[in-house]
Amino acid sequence: MQTLADLFHSFPKRGDKTALVNRTGVRRLPVSYRELYDLSLKMASLLARNGVVPGDRVLLWGPNSSWWAVAYWGIIMRGAVAVPVDFMSERGRADSIRQLTQARIVLQSRFKPERIDEGEILLLEDLQYLLEGVEPIADTAAPAPDDMAQLIYTSGTTGNPKGVILTHKNLVSNIKQINQQVPIITPEFTFLSLLPLSHMFEQMGGFFTPLYQGAAIVYPRTLKPSAIMEALAEEDIYVIMSVPRLMQLLKTTIERELAEKGLSKVFASLSGFAQRLSKPQRAKLFFPVQRKFGKNFTVFVSGGAPLDPDVFRFWDSMGFTVLEGYGLTECSPVLCVNTMERQLAGSVGPALPGVELRLDGKEVVVRGDNVFSGYYQNEAATRAAFNAEGWFRTGDLGEIAPDGWLSIKGREKELIVTGGGVNVYPDELEAVLNKVPGVKESCVIGLDRGAGEEVHAVLLLDEKAQRPEEILSRANAQLDAMHQITGYTLWDEPEFPKTTTLKVKKFQVKEHVKKGAATDASGPGRDHLINLVAKVTGTGAAEIKEESYLVADLGLTSIGRLELVNYLEQEYRMDIEDSQIGPQTRVSDLRRIISRREKAGHRGHYRFWTNTPFVRALRMTADALFNYPLYRLFATLEVRGAERLEKVQGPVLFISNHLAYFDQPSLMFSLPRRIRYRTATAAYEEFFFGPDRGLIRLWKLFTYEYGTLLLNLFPLPQTSGFSGAVRFMGRLADNGFNTLIFPEGEHSRDAKLHDFQAGLGVIVKELGVPVVPVKIGGTDKILPPDRVGLPRRGRVTVTFGEPLNFRFEEPAEIVKKAHAAVAAL
Structure with a gap:
C-alpha cells in the first residue's frame, strides 16, 4: 500500500x-x-x-x-x-x-x-x-x-x-x-x-x-x-x-x-x-x-x-x-x-x-x-x-528514559519562566489545582508585568468552592517555593474556550485576562451562550439579559427549543433535554444548567417491548376476539386508496387529521395486516399523566395500560420531553416499525383541518422516512370528542394518499407540504 x-x-x-x-x-x-x-x-x-x-x-x-x-x-x-x-x-x-x-x-x-x-x-x-x-x-x-x-x-x-x-x-x-x-x-x-x-x-x-x-x-x-x-x-x-x-x-x-x-x-x-x-x-x-x-x-x-x-x-x-x-x-x-x-x-x-x-x-x-x-x-x-x-x-519539552520511553513535560511555548529564571510547567500546576475541592477546572498562564513572568491561575469554580485565596493556599502548600502561584482570575463563563479535543485555548484565556475581560464574561458579543440564544431566537445579543425569559421575553418557540438543545449538546457536550427549558426558564437558569451539567428529570413512559412478537400476537388475538367486533358494532368502514399502500415496505410515518377517539382504530383496521401490526400510534401524553386524582386518575392509568398493550400506543408530550418521543420513533424506525401521528395535536371540534404542530417537521427530518398522508371522515359523528355516553352508529371513510419523500426541505416547509397533502384528500 x-x-x-x-x-x-x-x-x-x-x-x-x-x-x-x-x-x-x-x-x-x-x-x-x-x-x-x-x-x-x-x-x-x-x-x-x-x-x-x-x-x-x-x-x-x-x-x-x-x-x-x-x-x-x-x-x-x-x-x-x-x-x-x-x-x-x-x-x-x-x-x-x-x-x-x-x-x-x-x-x-x-x-x-x-x-x-x-x-x-x-x-x-x-x-x-x-x-x-x-x-x-x-x-x-x-x-x-x-x-x-x-x-x-x-x-x-x-x-x-x-x-x-x-x-x-x-x-x-x-x-x-x-x-x-x-x-x-x-x-x-x-x-x-x-x-x-x-x-x-x-x-x-x-x-x-x-x-x-x-x-x-x-x-x-x-x-x-x-x-x-x-x-x-x-x-x-x-x-x-x-x-x-x-x-x-x-x-x-x-x-x-x-x-x-x-x-x-x-x-x-x-x-x-x-x-x-x-x-x-x-x-x-x-x-x-x-x-x-x-x-x-x-x-x-x-x-x-x-x-x-x-x-x-x-x-x-x-x-x-x-x-x-x-x-x-x-x-x-x-x-x-x-x-x-x-x-x-x-x-x-x-x-x-x-x-x-x-x-x-x-x-x-x-x-x-x-x-x-x-x-x-x-x-x-x-x-x-x-x-x-x-x-x-x-x-x-521532554525526557527520554534509558529504555527509550518518552515523557512529555509541556509545550515550550507554554513554559513559564519566572523573574528568578525558574521554569514552571503549567500542566503540573493545573493537575494540583484541579484536585482542590471546588475547582471545576483551572488554566495556569504566565503574565509578564515587566520583571519576568508571574505564575497566574485562571479558575473555574463550582458554587461550593471556598474563597480563591484559600484554594491557592492549598495548592501552593503542595508546590515547592520556586513554583508558587502568585495571582488568580475567576472565569465566569460555563467553560473555558476549548478545542474539539477539549484542550483549553490558553492563548485566548491569556488575551482575555490581559484585557480584564474574564471578570466581565457576560457582556454581549463575546459570551458564547448569549450568541447561541441570539441565533436561535433572532434577538440581538445586546438585548439579551441574564434575567430574560427565553419564551416570554425572547420568543423561544417549541421548535427553537429543540434547535437550542441540539446546539447546546454540540457546543458543551452535555446531556440536556427540551423538558429542562420551559416558560419560566431565564438565561441565567440556562447558564446554571450548563455549569452544573444538570440532568433532566423527564424520562418518558415508553415501552418498546410492546412491539415484540409475543405482544403483537396478543394484539392480533385481542383484535379478533374483542376490538374489531366492538368497532364494527358502531362503524361501517370504507377504505379508499388502499392500492397506494402496496408500495409501502416500511418504515413510514402515517399522518392524519384528527376528529374523534374512533380515528385510531379506524385507521388501524384500514391497514393491511402486514402493516397494521408493525405500526405504533403517538397519543397525547398529558391525557394519561395529567394532574387528575382519584377515580379519573385510575381510569386514565387503565387506558394507558390498555392502549400501550392492545392498541400499541405510546405517549407524545405536548409541553416538554418532545425529544424523548422522537428518539422512541427513531428506535421504531430502526426496527422496521411505522408510526402514526395526528399532527393537529388535538381533536378538531368543527371537522375542519387545522394547522399542524411545527414538531412534525422535526420528526420527519430526523426519521428520514416516507410520509403517508391520511384523511379520516365520519368518526366525529359516531363519538364526538366532548360527548359522554355510548357511540352512535355511522359510516367512516379512511383515504390514503401517495407517500411523500422529503429531502432538502426545512422543517417548516415539510409541515406546509404535509398539511396540503392531507387537505387535498
Whole structure:
C-alpha cells in the first residue's frame, strides 16, 4: 500500500461488512464497506460535476458521520486535496481557511448555526439525496505517494492558522507504523469515534486504522455522556480514541453514579486492593463498571495532551488498558505510543518503528517518512519548523528514559519562566489545582508585568468552592517555593474556550485576562451562550439579559427549543433535554444548567417491548376476539386508496387529521395486516399523566395500560420531553416499525383541518422516512370528542394518499407540504 487510493480499493472485497454506523440520537444508520465504496465514487463524480479537478482544494467542515467519510473518500478519489476544518470552529476561521486554500467547494453541515455563504456550497446531510441517480466516477485518481492528500490547519499561540501539508506517503507510513507497534486490530473490532475527524489523532487512529483492518466505526452525533454510554451499551465497542479531558469526564460520570449509590468509599477501598491483582483479576473485581463498556472492550487510546497519572491509575485499577500516545499534526500525527504489553503512567511510550526521536536540549525533535515537508505557502514557518540537520522541532519539552520511553513535560511555548529564571510547567500546576475541592477546572498562564513572568491561575469554580485565596493556599502548600502561584482570575463563563479535543485555548484565556475581560464574561458579543440564544431566537445579543425569559421575553418557540438543545449538546457536550427549558426558564437558569451539567428529570413512559412478537400476537388475538367486533358494532368502514399502500415496505410515518377517539382504530383496521401490526400510534401524553386524582386518575392509568398493550400506543408530550418521543420513533424506525401521528395535536371540534404542530417537521427530518398522508371522515359523528355516553352508529371513510419523500426541505416547509397533502384528500 503506497497511497490512500490503494486503501480505498480494498473496500469492495469486504462486501456487506459494516464499515460505519451513524447514531444520530434518533436513528441508527449502518453503512457497509461496499456502500462506502460506491457512495464515495458517486461523491467523486458529484465533485467533478461541480467543477472540482485534481489538485483543487475542498473544504470539509462538519461533524463526524458516514457522510463526512463519503465526502473525504470522494475528494481523494477525485484527486483533490481535502481540507478538514474543526467543526467547532467559528465561521470566521473556516472562511479564513477557505480563502487561504482557495477552496473550490465547501462541504459544510446544517448543524452549524452560522455557515459559509460564499462560493460553491454543499450540505453534508444532503449528500444522501444529492448522490441519488449520480453515476460513480469512471476515471478515478491514481495519486503518487508524494502527492498532497490533505491540508490540516493548526493554530499556534497567536491563533494564526498554518496549513500542514500531508502527502499520501506521510499518511500511509503512519498507518503502517501504528499497526506494527499495536498489532491488535482485527475486522471484529468496533471503534467508538468521539474526537473530531478534522483532528489527525482521530483521523489516523479512529478512521484510517480501522478501515485498513476492516473494522467498524460508530459515530454518535454528540459527545454528551448519555450518548457515549448508550453507544457503549448497544454497540460492541472494542476501542475508544480519547483525550485526557474526555477520560476525566467519563471518570467523573462514574464517580457521580457511585456517590449517588453511596458506594464511593467501597470503590476507593477496592481500588487500593486491586493494585495487588493482575489486570484480568481487576476486570473481574470491577465487573459492574467493565460491563458498561461492553463484553469486548479492549483499550482506551489517549492522546492530544498529557494524561494525568491519577486518571490513568483510575482506569488501570479497574482492569482497563490505557495506551497513551504522543504526536503532532505535522507527523501524521503519531510518534510514540505505549504497548499492549506495558503501560506506564506519565509516559507516552517508545517511538514507532521508522520514527527517529531525540532531544535537542530539552526539545523533542523527530524525523521519519510520516513527518511533513512544510506548511502550505508559508516558507518562513517551514524554515522555523526544522533545525539545521533537518529534524522537525516539535516544540515539546521532554525526557527520554534509558529504555527509550518518552515523557512529555509541556509545550515550550507554554513554559513559564519566572523573574528568578525558574521554569514552571503549567500542566503540573493545573493537575494540583484541579484536585482542590471546588475547582471545576483551572488554566495556569504566565503574565509578564515587566520583571519576568508571574505564575497566574485562571479558575473555574463550582458554587461550593471556598474563597480563591484559600484554594491557592492549598495548592501552593503542595508546590515547592520556586513554583508558587502568585495571582488568580475567576472565569465566569460555563467553560473555558476549548478545542474539539477539549484542550483549553490558553492563548485566548491569556488575551482575555490581559484585557480584564474574564471578570466581565457576560457582556454581549463575546459570551458564547448569549450568541447561541441570539441565533436561535433572532434577538440581538445586546438585548439579551441574564434575567430574560427565553419564551416570554425572547420568543423561544417549541421548535427553537429543540434547535437550542441540539446546539447546546454540540457546543458543551452535555446531556440536556427540551423538558429542562420551559416558560419560566431565564438565561441565567440556562447558564446554571450548563455549569452544573444538570440532568433532566423527564424520562418518558415508553415501552418498546410492546412491539415484540409475543405482544403483537396478543394484539392480533385481542383484535379478533374483542376490538374489531366492538368497532364494527358502531362503524361501517370504507377504505379508499388502499392500492397506494402496496408500495409501502416500511418504515413510514402515517399522518392524519384528527376528529374523534374512533380515528385510531379506524385507521388501524384500514391497514393491511402486514402493516397494521408493525405500526405504533403517538397519543397525547398529558391525557394519561395529567394532574387528575382519584377515580379519573385510575381510569386514565387503565387506558394507558390498555392502549400501550392492545392498541400499541405510546405517549407524545405536548409541553416538554418532545425529544424523548422522537428518539422512541427513531428506535421504531430502526426496527422496521411505522408510526402514526395526528399532527393537529388535538381533536378538531368543527371537522375542519387545522394547522399542524411545527414538531412534525422535526420528526420527519430526523426519521428520514416516507410520509403517508391520511384523511379520516365520519368518526366525529359516531363519538364526538366532548360527548359522554355510548357511540352512535355511522359510516367512516379512511383515504390514503401517495407517500411523500422529503429531502432538502426545512422543517417548516415539510409541515406546509404535509398539511396540503392531507387537505387535498
